[in-house]
Amino acid sequence: EKTVAxxxxxxxxxxxxxxxxxxxxxCMDWLSVWFGQCAAEVDEVKALTGCGDDGFELDTLAIAAFGRATPAHEYVKCQTRWQQYMIALDTFLEQYDFWLTPTLAMPPARIGEMATPGWQQSALKMLLKVGGEKLLMKTGMIEQMALENFKYMPYTQFANVTGVPAMSVPLHWCESGLPLGSQFVGGHGDEGKLLALAAQLEEAAPWFDKVPM
Known part of the structure; x- marks a missing residue:
């Protein structure tokens, strides 16, 4: 509301x-593609470095396992829907210069606040040890972990999925002094317009003196 004013x-x-x-x-389609890419990247790192599973954090191994358990045809369906999201956003931005959203949906998380709970870590270790990727997929645990993260940042995926430029401008601060950010999403090729807007906003509401206590 302050940014709008x-x-x-x-x-x-x-x-x-x-x-x-x-x-x-x-968001779920974005996750499925992200999980598949994570699985491919873990395999690539193992091939390049010779490391094993001990070279990765547990959450990364779980995400990669979910990616391997996703059938190829489901992955393709997600990619196909991405095209529909691009068309929807392009159609929307034909009427407007930018789309304004918050950058975060709530104040920034404290260190460790988004960590996987102990009971989930134990369950993940057990399922990964016995090769239970498909079982892991059916538990819904990975989606739950991902949605817990999405509650902080449900807006930034729009630009990630559709490939358009976007920027976060620090125009709002929480009571703690931490920035919340206003996100501006532009159309394809609108980088110059975004930077011009950022310059105007910074001149009107400068943030260069905002530093941690």
């Missing part, structure tokens, strides 16, 4: 609107 003071027209897409499905 600032934009209007600077002469911008701001209206409430959003692209027509299934945001939750998009």
């Amino acid at each position: 600032l934009l209007r003071d600077l002469g911008h027209e701001v209206v409430e609107a959003e692209p027509q897409m299934d945001a939750k499905q998009m």
